[in-house]
Amino acid sequence: MAISTDFSVAISGAGLSGLCLAQYLTRAGIDVHVYERDPGPFVRRQGYRIILDRHGLAALRESLPRPLYRLALTTGDEPGGHLRFTDRRLRDAFTITFKDEPHATRQVDRLTLRSILLSGLDARIHYGKAAVAVEDGGPAGLRLRFADGGTATATVVVGADGVGSALRAQIMPDAEPANTPMAGVYGRSPLHGDVIPDALRTSGVLALADRPGRAFFFTSMRFGESPREAFARLAPGSYAPTGGDYVMWGLLLRQEEVPVSARGDLLALRDLAALGSADFHPLIRRLVDTAELDATVLNLFAAGRRPGRWAVPRATMMGDAVHVMPPFGAHGGNTALRDAALLGQRLADARATGAPVEEAIAGYQDEMVRYAFGAVDRAAGLMRRLTGSAPAPHWVLTRLLPRLHPVTVPEA
């Protein structure tokens, strides 16, 4: 293939990383198109909230036009807060406190973030385009093939098509993710009145059950500025999602406890969450009872494997497609955004200096594999420590430490 300083990029997948990269490249003046399998931008609820850490925030700051970055901050929850580890009755074992500086860790609503990432990209996103393969396209570069028979040609192809990636087997043939023993049934419940007591107002909580392999997570998402008003001011014309504050929760359990027949059945999943949380604090049981049924989601936790080789020159991958990780530590989305900003920067530098695009991609891959698989290892390690069956840590977390703390939320 001829080396050219003027190149185009095709991204498969309009999720967090694909859209973030498209924003970066658009700002850098690089021709980019995104091909998304879903038939439209908001056909799925796209999860609930996401915790943005310093890497995720830095990636957004580098990729987005200034008003869109401000929109992410102003619609997000207040920075800072706590993550509490408790027993099933919400007695504290220990607490992590996040800094509350202006650019510190905060929660943002995922649908709102997606709307922000989509802003200004309308003509560059093509829906109903499920990528199935990437091929050599001759002198023009690579050809991305879609399930509908269509194709798109670009110099560089980026697989950002999430955990179930259709392109992974071709681009990283030895890196199929490994299954883990754990799963989560997630839900969302309206946040009003005294659903969450003041003592937990700014806390995410991971409540561990008496037996290993079972826990319940919940956290409140309170919008800072209302998305409708903030979008009108900072991104007029972009779609502003509506909806009030909510609590996102998840029952964590072993995959073997999720019957195969329940896996696509929202009612059965919510019943499973109710059953699995029956002996937790009444606050937790109320959250499950008041959940919005259509927001119920099952996630089978997996862990990405380090790619040994990249098999298609000028094709690379980002985000969960490479390094899916169990959701312990809230690194998955942040790492995906970090990939996008890093790859964007490497490609923009290559264009500015005339360096070969292959070198830019190789540099991105080396750096990404280092930090991303560090994050995968940390998330998998945390999952093992918190939900594994080693008796000593479980006893310390659920029996010893909670006895040393006063009751935070009385069982009314």
Ligand SMILES: Cc1cc2nc3c(=O)[nH]c(=O)nc-3n(C[C@H](O)[C@H](O)[C@H](O)COP(=O)(O)OP(=O)(O)OC[C@H]3O[C@@H](n4cnc5c(N)ncnc54)[C@H](O)[C@@H]3O)c2cc1C
């Ligand atoms: C319940 C839950 C809570 C989480 N909370 C956090 C958190 O607090 N912080 C955090 O950092 N991370 C969190 N994560 C992880 C985070 O959501 C993911 O790591 C992140 O979404 C990965 O981004 P991505 O761009 O790789 O993939 P995605 O955002 O999953 O996007 C992939 C896109 O590709 C599309 N697609 C799929 N197949 C194809 C195809 N063949 N062709 C074209 N398009 C295709 C999909 O429709 C989708 O739009 C959480 C995950 C879960 C399940």
